[in-house]
Amino acid sequence: MxxxxxxxxxxxxxxxxxxxxxxxxxxxxxxxxxxxxxxxTGLVLAGYETTATTISWTLHLLAHHPAARDDLIADLDEGSGRLLKATIKESGRLRPAVYNAMRTAAHDAELGGRPVPRGPSGTGSARVGDARSRPGRTGPAPCTPVAPDPQGPSHLE
Ligand code: HEM
Known part of the structure; x- marks a missing residue:
């Protein structure tokens, strides 16, 4: 500097x-x-690391799901960005680059029926929160148009 x-x-x-x-x-x-x-520091950690992690997981998931990869390539070849956007969102949902977030309660509160005292109150996981937000599901629902059955497995799982 x-x-x-x-x-x-x-x-x-x-x-x-x-x-x-x-x-x-x-x-x-x-x-x-x-x-x-x-x-x-904000740029390197908040910007580069999250982006690099998301790209890496997306490529990893696509390598393990050739059908999803082929659909994506075909969609890109047609000049559409629809599946690329959906795939990145799905990858971010399955393998969130920021998998938990620290929170501090400004005052005594209640969350889901449980008391949350004022002060540092632990972490919340995007992955767990997503799975639990869908009652009756054993895993997360797809958020892409690739898998038509909303109760079916994600196309990248
Ligand atoms: C795939 C890429 C990214 C992901 C998954 C991501 C994820 C997140 C998440 C989950 C938060 C909230 C954290 C929390 O509430 O504790 C956050 C905040 C933030 N992100 Fe990103 N981010 C990405 C890319 C970027 C980029 C490229 C930049 C900047 C160049 C950036 C800058 C920030 C900043 C400055 C905050 C804090 C905002 C605030 O003051 O509340 N992020 N990001």
């Missing part, structure tokens, strides 16, 4: 670090090193 701040060709650079170094608020103030590090 220190090196990039002083580089003479920064004005011509369009990488994210250079753009963040040039960013300023409505009062003209730029980011200090701590703020810059926060932004870069």
């Amino acid at each position: 220190a090196a990039r701040r002083t580089e003479s060709d920064r004005a011509h650079r369009d990488d994210v670090l250079s753009m963040l170094l040039d960013a300023c608020d409505e009062h003209g103030a730029g980011l200090d090193d701590a703020q810059l590090l926060d932004e870069l």
